[in-house]
Amino acid sequence: MKSIQELSAIISEELVRIEYPKTPRSLYEPIDYILGLGGKRMRPILVLMAYQLFDKNIEKAISPALAIEVFHNFTLLHDDIMDNAPLRRGRKTVHKKWNNNVAILSGDAMLVQAFQLISEADNTIVKQILAVFSKAAIEVCEGQQWDMDFENRSNVSISDYLKMIEHKTAVLLGAALQIGGIIGGGTITEQKHLYAFGRNLGIAFQLKDDLLDAFGDTETFGKQIGGDIMANKKTYLYLKALELSDKDQRKNLEQYFSTNDTSELKVDAVKIIFLNLDIPELTANLISEYHSRAMENLAAINSENKEPLLAFSALLLDRVS
């Protein structure tokens, strides 16, 4: 059974082994750039860890694991345009370093490449994997569209938000784990538990991302702090604050979130309201709740090799980056 570090190293080595044509440079350079910036490699590691629950020889799971990482990086290229984000993994985003058109097309090519990598799976299971992967990929688009729509909506509920993050983020973790389980030979029931585990872990993960977006540190987080507040994102932080606010706080929050103001002043003022209402702690509580649910899903699977998944989940929710 391989450790988190070993699996992470395998993924990074395999990613650099993918060779891209030299031209057109503006199509392939950004792909090399974004994949070379690293990141946590969480999704492919989850594929391999799920596989390891059932079998040692991870070889068969590598291409689908890479597919999911390439797909994830594609979503980042487009997400950063949509969110007008200047920083990714501590460096310039692709659309800022090149331009929007470049980020769109390089992203498109990565999406296609992800499907190429999926198609390298064993003949006997490739259809099954393709079905799980495409379903998640479409749902990510649905989640992303809700995320954008909510920027301009004032009647978003916490349950709308949870459904949105389930789609944009959690289903891909679920799919990664289920795919690892399929390749490893897990039963349908085990696959379901793996998917549910990923879904709950993913919701916790996105809640933590939203928390770090406001209260993290640019150095470690690698993204602009306050970006969600600038873009009027209807995160749990905002929605819970609205729920708990008094009349004045509510008026201020609603006022700030109805403008295109992207100033530090707005970010700081909103963060002060969040802090006054104990929003960071309340968010951490909800993260723990989803973490516990994920642990229950994992407990339902019978394997002696669950330790890396347990340790990795804890690490992901404790993270600062």
Ligand code: IPE
């Ligand atoms: C960023 O994903 C997008 C979200 C779902 C929050 P990660 O936090 O996994 O990004 P990297 O790949 O580690 O940079």
Ligand code: IPE
């Ligand atoms: C993005 O959510 C989820 C994706 C599908 C890319 P965010 O917009 O919060 O991700 P970051 O914070 O930019 O990484």
Ligand code: MG
């Ligand atoms: Mg974003």
Ligand code: MG
């Ligand atoms: Mg986004």
Ligand code: MG
């Ligand atoms: Mg974010």
